[in-house]
Amino acid sequence: MLSGTPPFYHEDNFELFEMIKKGKYTFDAPAWQHVSDEAKDLIKGLLVVNPNDRLTSEQISAHPWVTGDFKPQAKGLDTLNKMREWNSKRKMQLE
Numbered sequence: 001m002l003s004g005t006p007p008f009y010h011e012d013n014f015e016l017f018e019m020i021k022k023g024k025y026t027f028d029a030p031a032w033q034h035v036s037d038e039a040k041d042l043i044k045g046l047l048v049v050n051p052n053d054r055l056t057s058e059q060i061s062a063h064p065w066v067t068g069d070f071k072p073q074a075k076g077l078d079t080l081n082k083m084r085e086w087n088s089k090r091k092m093q094l095e
Helices: 012-021 031-033 037-048 057-063 079-094
Strands: none
Touching: 037 057
């Protein structure tokens, strides 16, 4: 949901299921480049093969991405600044 692409991908279904069973995934697709490191860290904690090693509900609730206790880093597009820049240019053209 965060990137629009799954972390597991392979053209061959057998290989795809093997990747899932082994917990072998990447965030290499271009769609993942704008997803924060904190969000990826949470996903990594959830996609652990051994259930005993996965994040618990308490750990998920306390994770910085869930609590918002992190400083977002600009990744790729800086939308807010681009909107401000556009608005300034627009205002100058109206004067």
